[in-house]
Amino acid sequence: MASPRFDSKPALRRVLRASLPDAAVQLAQSAEICRVLRAWLAQRAERTVSAFSAIPGEPQLLPLLAGLPDHRWAFPRIDGDGLHFHYTDSIHSGLQTGPFGIAEPRPDAPLCPIKAIEIFLCPGLGFTAGGKRLGRGKGYYDRTLPQADSESIRVGVCFREQVHPELPADPHDMPMHFLATPDGVVGCV
Structure with missing residues (x-):
């Protein structure tokens, strides 16, 4: 799908949404994304992974937790203008609804230092094969990811329809190293 040109990111975000x-296709693709991510993560040495609780229009990743019990999972919690990550071992007891209606760790969940996260699974509205990511416009990930260890891996997680040939990017936007779609996990070129 060709990405239309827009004068503003808000206009582009509306079109991408x-x-x-x-919903049925999102559910089916989410299952496939979990399958390919489970296989990819199982082959990697990294064991501390941040995931996210999906909002409408994002892949559902929570089944990954049960499928990879040897991994340590961290989920973001919105705190002011940034994200803090907390270890979450169980989606049933470890998450609660946050200020934007997103399931996030309970305040008493153990804090996961951002430098301890080896792989970040990142949501977004759109991605390019080259690793550009267009988020929802609040900048939470773009402000948080630069604080991570320089060796950490960023994986854009998306539906097929969210991969575009071109998207705008600002100098502070953090590029992805890999994209995970229902078709597999591929390195960004």
Whole structure:
């Protein structure tokens, strides 16, 4: 799908939201994304992974926790203008609804230092094969990811329809190292 040119990121975000697949397709693609991520993560040496609780229009990743019990999982919690990550061992007792209606760790969940996270699974509205990521516009990930260890790996997680040939990027936008779609996990070129 060709990415339309827009004078503003807000206008582009509206178009990208409107181009998302329907709920049934999102559910089916989420299952495939979990399958390919489970296989990819199982082959890697890194064991501390941050995931996210999906909002409408994002892949559902929570099944990964049960499928990879030897990994340590951290989920973001919105704190002011940034994200803090907390270890979450159980999606049933470890998450609660946060200020934007997103499931996030309970305040008493153990804090995971950002430098301890080896792989970041990142949501977004759109991605390019070259690793550009267009988020939802609040900048939480773009402000948080520069604080991570320089060796950490950033993986954009998205539906097929969210991969575009071109997207705008600002100098502070953090590029992804890999993209995870229902078709596999591929390195960004």
